[in-house]
Amino acid sequence: MFKKVLPLSSILFLRFLGLFLVLPVLSVYALDLEGATPFLVGVIVGGYALTQALFQVPFGTMSDKIGRKPTILFGLLIFLVGSLICAYSTDIYMLMLGRFLQGAGAIGAVVTAMIADLVEEESRGKAMAIMGGFIAISFAMAMALGPVAASSMGISSIFLITAGLAVLAIILLFTKVPTPPKIKHIYHANAKTSDILKDNNLLNMIIINALQKGLMTMAFVLIPIILTKAEYGFNWEKSELWMAYVPAMIAGLLAMGPAAVFGEKRNIPKQIFLISIVLFLTSFLIMGFTTSSTIFVIGVVAFFIAFNMMEPLVQSMISKFAKVHQKGAALGISNSAAYFFTFLGGTFAGLYLDFSSRETLSVTVSAIITIWLFWTLFKLQNPLKHAHLFIPQASVNFDKLNALESDNIAEWYVNETEDLVVIKYVKDSIEEDELKAKVSH
Numbered sequence: 001m002f003k004k005v006l007p008l009s010s011i012l013f014l015r016f017l018g019l020f021l022v023l024p025v026l027s028v029y030a031l032d033l034e035g036a037t038p039f040l041v042g043v044i045v046g047g048y049a050l051t052q053a054l055f056q057v058p059f060g061t062m063s064d065k066i067g068r069k070p071t072i073l074f075g076l077l078i079f080l081v082g083s084l085i086c087a088y089s090t091d092i093y094m095l096m097l098g099r100f101l102q103g104a105g106a107i108g109a110v111v112t113a114m115i116a117d118l119v120e121e122e123s124r125g126k127a128m129a130i131m132g133g134f135i136a137i138s139f140a141m142a143m144a145l146g147p148v149a150a151s152s153m154g155i156s157s158i159f160l161i162t163a164g165l166a167v168l169a170i171i172l173l174f175t176k177v178p179t180p181p182k183i184k185h186i187y188h189a190n191a192k193t194s195d196i197l198k199d200n201n202l203l204n205m206i207i208i209n210a211l212q213k214g215l216m217t218m219a220f221v222l223i224p225i226i227l228t229k230a231e232y233g234f235n236w237e238k239s240e241l242w243m244a245y246v247p248a249m250i251a252g253l254l255a256m257g258p259a260a261v262f263g264e265k266r267n268i269p270k271q272i273f274l275i276s277i278v279l280f281l282t283s284f285l286i287m288g289f290t291t292s293s294t295i296f297v298i299g300v301v302a303f304f305i306a307f308n309m310m311e312p313l314v315q316s317m318i319s320k321f322a323k324v325h326q327k328g329a330a331l332g333i334s335n336s337a338a339y340f341f342t343f344l345g346g347t348f349a350g351l352y353l354d355f356s357s358r359e360t361l362s363v364t365v366s367a368i369i370t371i372w373l374f375w376t377l378f379k380l381q382n383p384l385k386h387a388h389l390f391i392p393q394a395s396v397n398f399d400k401l402n403a404l405e406s407d408n409i410a411e412w413y414v415n416e417t418e419d420l421v422v423i424k425y426v427k428d429s430i431e432e433d434e435l436k437a438k439v440s441h
Contacts, residue, residue, distance in 0.1 A: 004118040005127045007176035008111050009134040014169040016135050018162030020142030024245050025150040028224040028238060034091040042350015044096050046217040048103030049342030055106035056336045068114040072173055075105035080166040087159035109332050133260060136311035140253045143245040151239035196330050201321040204380040206334045208273055209314050211372055214341035215280055219303055221349035226358055233291055244300045252304035259309035269313050270382045279306035281369045288362020320383045323411045386410055387427040389435055396421045401439045
């Protein structure tokens with residue numbers, strides 16, 4: 001399973017590393033461009049996410065028609081062009097165009113679908129967790145490398161590095177990624193968006209994913225501007241930003257592994273998410289009100305720990321909560337919502353700084369996070385522990401199977417390629433041999 005997931009996760013790692021490298025410093029560097037305002041800078045920080053949200057579904061549809069690999073190639077080429085435009089931007093609007101193009105290569109859902117094509121249902125949760133872990137690692141690495149690279153080479157050089165990472169991802173795509181088999185899952189119900197949004201757990205995961213990403217871009221508008229602009233009292237040099245990001249990156253990486261292990265193995269993702277939300281609340285209160293550089297860095301560290309604790313679990317939990325006929329739609333809705341909120345977070349933070357103070361912004365964001373905390377506390381449940389029974393299709397009595405559906409059986413579907421019926425059931429509620437006897441001829 002790992003060999004199938006590693007190349008695709010590496011492609012996402014390279015792409016997100018390119019996007020994340022500029023985040024720690026983009027807002028403060030963009031302010032120096034011709035025509036820049038805090039609002040336009042906020043749009044630029046989150047701009048790639050708006051086009052990501054708009055193009056997730058079209059790219060997913062394209063991948064169904066022309067194949068996963070050609071679609072991923074097309075998306076990476078658009079990302080490459082956008083990175084080059086950003087690198088040679090001379091004003092704020094040219095940079096904005098490049099950022100929008102970077103996001104227009106929306107391959108996230110396509111890569112997720114390809115992993116689902118390659119990995120068996122039984123291992124798909126682990127595969128999604130691996131993918132989320134790679135994204136979290138790219139985020140953490142970028143936070144340490146971005147400020148150093150920007151101060152020594154300039155922001156344009158970072159965008160050129162990003163373009164190079166896109167080329168490397170294309171090479172990986174055609175040398176290491178296997179071609180997925182044609183697998184068709186058959187289920188006795190159609191996926192409906194309304195069903196996904198009515199499922200409390202799926203709705204909560206969509207909310208968690210969206211708000212986490214929105215807070216990310218909000219933080220990356222605020223952190224460099226607050227630390228480097230004299231009116232906020234810290235007056236750091238741009239080259240000193242690494243002193244905030246490096247300890248935060250290390251702490252985030254150290255927190256990510258245990259959070260993923262405890263969340264998955266002990267089946268306590270809800271508790272991990274609640275701890276992360278409390279840390280988000282703490283971080284924005286600190287960054288909004290402290291006048292001490294040391295305390296501000298502690299706030300940045302709290303933010304990074306919260307983000308990295310959440311990231312590996314989000315995709316995995318959506319995969320676990322969604323039924324097989326809902327997975328693609330649920331992941332698509334979740335990704336679109338996350339990217340839309342990524343855009344809103346940066347835009348909101350930039351607009352707020354145009355007419356208000358960081359203290360007022362902190363209070364507003366903290367109120368939203370508090371509502372999110374209580375919503376998650378009362379609405380989200382930890383997933384049930386399921387197992388899968390694989391039976392040859394010819395051995396199954398479908399009348400008995402249809403009549404048997406209950407709380408103990410989450411779903412069943414037919415894998416036509418392997419001629420198997422797959423039954424997902426609650427592990428502690430019914431024995432495998434008992435279930436097999438009930439559905440066989």
